Amino acid sequence: MSEKTSTKSTGLEGIVAGQSIISQVDPTGDKLTYCGYDAHELADKSCYEEVAYLLIMGRLPSQSELEQFKSQLVKERKVEEPVRKLFTQLTPDSHPMDRLRTVVSFSSMFDPDNGDNSYEANIRKAIRLVAKMPAFVAGSFLIPEGKELLESNPEFSHAKYFLHLLTGKEPDDFFVKVFDASLILYAEHGFNASTFAGRVTMGTQSDIYSGVTSSIGTLKGPLHGGANEKAMEMLLEIGEPSKAESWVREALAQKKKIMGFGHRVYKTQDSRAPLLKELNKKLSEHLGNTRWYEIGDTVERILKEEKKLFPNVDFPCASLYYLLGLPIQVYTPIFAAARTAGWCAHDIEQSENNRLIRPQCDYVGESNLQYTPIDERK
Numbered sequence: 001m002s003e004k005t006s007t008k009s010t011g012l013e014g015i016v017a018g019q020s021i022i023s024q025v026d027p028t029g030d031k032l033t034y035c036g037y038d039a040h041e042l043a044d045k046s047c048y049e050e051v052a053y054l055l056i057m058g059r060l061p062s063q064s065e066l067e068q069f070k071s072q073l074v075k076e077r078k079v080e081e082p083v084r085k086l087f088t089q090l091t092p093d094s095h096p097m098d099r100l101r102t103v104v105s106f107s108s109m110f111d112p113d114n115g116d117n118s119y120e121a122n123i124r125k126a127i128r129l130v131a132k133m134p135a136f137v138a139g140s141f142l143i144p145e146g147k148e149l150l151e152s153n154p155e156f157s158h159a160k161y162f163l164h165l166l167t168g169k170e171p172d173d174f175f176v177k178v179f180d181a182s183l184i185l186y187a188e189h190g191f192n193a194s195t196f197a198g199r200v201t202m203g204t205q206s207d208i209y210s211g212v213t214s215s216i217g218t219l220k221g222p223l224h225g226g227a228n229e230k231a232m233e234m235l236l237e238i239g240e241p242s243k244a245e246s247w248v249r250e251a252l253a254q255k256k257k258i259m260g261f262g263h264r265v266y267k268t269q270d271s272r273a274p275l276l277k278e279l280n281k282k283l284s285e286h287l288g289n290t291r292w293y294e295i296g297d298t299v300e301r302i303l304k305e306e307k308k309l310f311p312n313v314d315f316p317c318a319s320l321y322y323l324l325g326l327p328i329q330v331y332t333p334i335f336a337a338a339r340t341a342g343w344c345a346h347d348i349e350q351s352e353n354n355r356l357i358r359p360q361c362d363y364v365g366e367s368n369l370q371y372t373p374i375d376e377r378k
Contacts (some may be wrong), residue, residue, distance in 0.1 A: 002111055005197065006162070006360065015093075016366060017191060017196065017357070018199070018350075018357075019133065019263060020190070020192065020340065020349060021035060021057075021058060021349070022034070022035060022055060022058075022190075022346060022357070023029070023035070023039075023190050023342070024036075024078060024174050024190070025189060025190040025302045026271065027358050029340070031271055031274060032053065032189070032271045033070045033236040034053050034054055034055060034187070034188055035055065035059065036319040036357075037060070038084065039184065039188075039271075039272070040091045040271070040275050042054075042274075043181040043183055043184040043185050043275060043300055044181070044275075046184065047157060047158075047159070047184075048157075048158045048159055048183045048184055048187070048338075048341075049066065049069060049073060049157065049158050049181055049186055050066055050068050051184045052069075052073075052130050052153050052187070052341035053065070053066065053343075054070045055124075055129075055187060055188055055230075055341045055342055055375075056123065056126050056127070056344055056347040058345075060284075060313060062087070069127075070157075070158075072127050073127065073130065073131040073158060074131070074152070074154045076087055076127060076128045076129075076131035076132060077108075077131050077132060077134075077135060077147075077152045077161070078152070079132060079136070079139065079189050080110040080153040082106075082110060083103060083106060083107050083110065083136075084110075084139070084149075085140075086102070086103060086106055086138060086142055087103070087139045087143035087144065087149070088144075090102065090103075090140055090143070090144045090339050090378070091095050091144060092144040092145050096140065096141055096329050096330055096332070096333050097216060097217075097219065097220035097225070097332055097336070098220070099140035099141065099144065099332060100140050100201070100333050100336060101137060101213055101216040101217055101220070102139060102140075102210055103136045103139070103140050104209065104213050104216060105112055105209065105210075105332060106137060107132065107136070107209065108210075108340075111125055111128060111149075111209070111229030113125050114207075114209075115207075117207055117208075117323075117351065119348065119351075119352060122347070122348045122351060123348070125207075125208050125209070125344075126208065126341075126344035126345070126347075129209070129212060129340050129342050129344060130158075130340050130344065133156070133336070133337035133340050134161055134162035134166075135149065135165060136150075136164055136337075137162075137165075137166070137330060137333040137334060137336070137337050138150075138165035138166050138232070138330075139329050140333075141166075141327070141329065141333065142165075149165065150164060150165055150168065151365075154182070157176065157178075157180070157300065158183075159176050159179045159180035159183055160176045160252065162179070162183075162334075162337070163175060163176060163179050163324065163326075164200050166188070166326055166327070167326065168331065169325075171324075172308065173297065174283070174286055175283075177290075178279050178282070178283050178324070179324060181275070181276070181279055182276060182279075182317055182320060182321070182336040182338070183334075183337075184319075184338075185272045185275065185276060185313060186313065186335050186339055187338050187339060187342050188255075188339035188341070188342030188345070189339075189342070190338070192224070193218050193219075193221075193224045193238065193341075194215040194216070194218040194219040194224060194225075194339065194343065195215060195230065195342060195343055196345050197214045197215055197217070197218040198211035198212060198214050198215040198218075198343050198346060198347050198350075199211070199345060199346050199347065200214070200357045201213075201214040201347075201348040202346075202347045202351050202354070202367070203350055203354055203356050203357040204356065205351075205354065208344060208347045208348070208351075210343075211300070211343065211347040211350075212340060212343050212344065214226070215336075215339070215343045217338050219335065219336055219339070220332070225332040225335055225336070226331075226332050227259050227260050227312065227314035227315075228314035228315075228317050228321065228332065228335065229318070229328050229329070229331045229332060230259035230260070231259045231314055231318035231319075232318035232322050232328050232331070233259075233328065234258070234259055234260075234299075235292055235295050235296060235299075235318065235319055235322075238295050238299075239295075239300060240291070241271075241291060241294040241295050244294075244295045244298035245298055245302060248298070248299050248302045248303070249302065249306075251363075252302075252306060252307070256266040258299070258303060258309075259314075259315075260311055260312060260314045260315030260318060261307075261309040261310065261311055261312065261315065262309050262310075262312065264287055264322035267277075269310035269311070270310065270311065270312040270313050272313040273310065273311045273312060273313055273315065273316055274313075275300065276313060276316040276317050276320060277296075277311070279316075279320060280292075280293055280296070280316045280319060280320045280323075281293055281324050283320060283324075284319075287323055289323065292319035292322060293319065293324065295317075295319075296315065296316065296319055299315075300315070306352075307377050308359065317331075318331065321334070
């Protein structure tokens, strides 16, 4: 599309705003790929560390490269003392995403590569951000609530470490596998609002911490993040499988919005939702508690029948996280932690192939107004 072409679209819907090799979102709902690899296959066979490497480096690692990358992540988990002190200054009545945004922004001052925006420095900063995000999420949530942030166990994988911090318990392998898959499926999704916000920031030749901070602020908005929290609150309100159908039909009659359904890009189903639903079912059966799965299945069936609406990634993830014992308030911060690898990948890509992102707008206000001195105005 040439620069002289004028294409109008509110919210940039349908507008191609750039090129990327990081992911491809199929609007029909059939497929999501990361650097050419099927995200579903990655969620089934890979681990978050390998996917983070893929997104940031643009290729899958060898065994030795993966082990080195894992070691780097473990090494960079440590949170600097000033950041730990900041946790204690955050107020418990503030939004968890406000806390996370503040911590990420503040932590940039203690990055040894602060001020260096070279490709090599951005790679190092991306690794640090991915490594520290579990502690940033857990610390900014737990410490203001008067709870303790546990120390890192270097033997734990990224997903196991994250679960351990949030629950205070050492999770079993099945819990880790389910959570790991959810992190992978949340890791990247094209030019979504938060990713694009980060790219706009990086397009000004700002730094990667500013890019991620912009992304977190954008994800806080309920039209982008938070659907998994609202979906779980809805399931809790329904309470029992026997009440699900009547609750949903009454909600539809009252034209209430059912959270966790529909997507700005996908025209049919969210390609990530079926896999997470299957993991949700397995986890429910593993725990001997299928209540939330049954309620969700009924809600999904009625929305499909009545409105031709399909669940997005947030709907099955809501009760999956609830079954893992995770506090509802941190569902969106977990999303942010998972998406950090994708955000950083896009920020680096934008920086390396940069052009300032500066769209035009149609002016629709009044014209040719005459200035009236202030003492003559009514």
